[in-house]
Amino acid sequence: MTSPAPTRARISIIGAGPGGLTCARILQRHGIAVTVHDRDPGPDARDQGGTLDLHADNGQIALKEAGLLQEFFDLARPEGQEMRQLNPDGEVLFHHVPEDGELFKPEINRGHLRDLLLNSLRPGTVRWGRALESVGGPSCGPRTLHWTDGTTSEADLVIGADGAFSRVRPAVSPAVPQYSGVSFLEAWYSDVDHRHPDIARLVGPGSAAAADGERGMFAQRNTGDHIRLYLIRRVPLGWLGERGLAPDDTDGIRALLLDEYAHWAPGLRRLISDNDGHYVDRPIFALPVPHTWEHDPTVTLLGDAAHLMPPLGVGVNLAMLDAAELALALAGASTVEEAVRTYESTMLPRSTETAKLLEGGAEHLLSDEIPDFARADDDRP
Structure with a gap:
C-alpha cells in the first residue's frame, strides 16, 4: 500500500492525555483530520492528578504551536515555581522564590491543562469509552484497531499516546516497563x-x-x-x-x-x-534505556508510551514536545511515512539522551543532597 498524504489519511491517536490532545490540536490547526480514542468513559471520569510545570524550552513551545500559550499563562500559577528543600529536622536548606515575571516553568493543574486542550478541539474529536486491545494489520497499512468491546476500526496511522502501559507499543516494540x-x-x-x-x-x-x-x-x-x-x-x-x-x-x-x-x-x-x-x-x-524500534510507516509513539522515565520533571513536557513535532512533521510531509521518519529521527535520539541522563533517577528522589533547583529538570514528581 502506498503511504497516503496526511490530509487524506485516517489518523487515530490513542490516549487523551496532554500529549495526545496537543497532537490533535496542532493537526487540526493545519487542516488535518484526526480522531482521539480514550478508555475513560468521559472527560470527568477520574481525577487528573496534581499540578505540573510546563517549561519554556519544550512544553510551552508545544502550546505556542497549538495557539494556546496565552491561555496557558492565564491559567498558570507562576508563584508555584517557589521551592523549598528541608532536612528531616525541618530546617530549610534551600529556598527558591521566583522573580516577578519569571515564567520559565509556571505550574498548572493537570485538570486545567486537559480542559484547555479538550476545549480547543472540534466537537466529536475525542471518542470516549474506547479501550484499545491491540493493533493488527500489516505494517504497510491499513492498521486494524481491535477494541475491548469486540469491535474493530481501521487507520492509516496509529499514534500511541497511551502512557506507561501502552497498548500501541507492542505493535513496534517488545519492551515493557x-x-x-x-x-x-x-x-x-x-x-x-x-x-x-x-x-x-x-x-x-x-x-x-x-x-x-x-x-x-x-x-x-x-x-x-x-x-x-x-x-x-x-x-x-x-x-x-x-x-x-x-x-x-x-x-x-x-x-x-x-x-x-x-x-x-x-x-x-x-x-x-x-x-x-x-x-x-x-x-x-521506567522503560529500558535506550528504547528504540525499527521504523514502521503506520505506527509511532509519543510521551511515556515511547520513553517512560523516572518522574524528574520532564515527562509531560517531552510528551507535548513530541506531539508538536509529530503534528508539524505530518503538516509538512507529502506522505505519512515521510512524516513518521522525520519525527522519529529527532524524537528517538532526544529521548535516548534524556533517558540515559535519568536512568536510575528514581533513587535521586531519596537523596539528602541539595538538588540544583535552578535546572529545568529539577527533582520532582
Whole structure:
C-alpha cells in the first residue's frame, strides 16, 4: 500500500492525555483530520492528578504551536515555581522564590491543562469509552484497531499516546516497563489554609521536599486550596500485601509510615498523620534505556508510551514536545511515512539522551543532597 498524504489519511491517536490532545490540536490547526480514542468513559471520569510545570524550552513551545500559550499563562500559577528543600529536622536548606515575571516553568493543574486542550478541539474529536486491545494489520497499512468491546476500526496511522502501559507499543516494540524499586504513596489535604494552616505554611505557594537517603517526601500546592503529598520510599513491588495491609487500611498504613519516619521533625510527620482520606500507592516504572524500534510507516509513539522515565520533571513536557513535532512533521510531509521518519529521527535520539541522563533517577528522589533547583529538570514528581 502506498503511504497516503496526511490530509487524506485516517489518523487515530490513542490516549487523551496532554500529549495526545496537543497532537490533535496542532493537526487540526493545519487542516488535518484526526480522531482521539480514550478508555475513560468521559472527560470527568477520574481525577487528573496534581499540578505540573510546563517549561519554556519544550512544553510551552508545544502550546505556542497549538495557539494556546496565552491561555496557558492565564491559567498558570507562576508563584508555584517557589521551592523549598528541608532536612528531616525541618530546617530549610534551600529556598527558591521566583522573580516577578519569571515564567520559565509556571505550574498548572493537570485538570486545567486537559480542559484547555479538550476545549480547543472540534466537537466529536475525542471518542470516549474506547479501550484499545491491540493493533493488527500489516505494517504497510491499513492498521486494524481491535477494541475491548469486540469491535474493530481501521487507520492509516496509529499514534500511541497511551502512557506507561501502552497498548500501541507492542505493535513496534517488545519492551515493557520495569519497576524502579521506588514507590510514591500519595496523600492530599483540602481547605489547607483553614484546616491545615501549619502544613500550608510549611509548603508555601509552591512545593517543599525533604529526604534522608532512604525515604523522602514531596508536598505540592495545587489550586483550590489543596496540597498533594508524595511519600517516596524504596520498597518491593506489592509491599502493602507483604506487610499484611490492604489499600484501604488507612490507619494501618499511617501507623507504618509514622514508624518509618519516626526520627523526622514533628512538623514533617504532620504531613503523614493529618492527611484527608486514604493513601494511593504509585510504584515508579521506567522503560529500558535506550528504547528504540525499527521504523514502521503506520505506527509511532509519543510521551511515556515511547520513553517512560523516572518522574524528574520532564515527562509531560517531552510528551507535548513530541506531539508538536509529530503534528508539524505530518503538516509538512507529502506522505505519512515521510512524516513518521522525520519525527522519529529527532524524537528517538532526544529521548535516548534524556533517558540515559535519568536512568536510575528514581533513587535521586531519596537523596539528602541539595538538588540544583535552578535546572529545568529539577527533582520532582
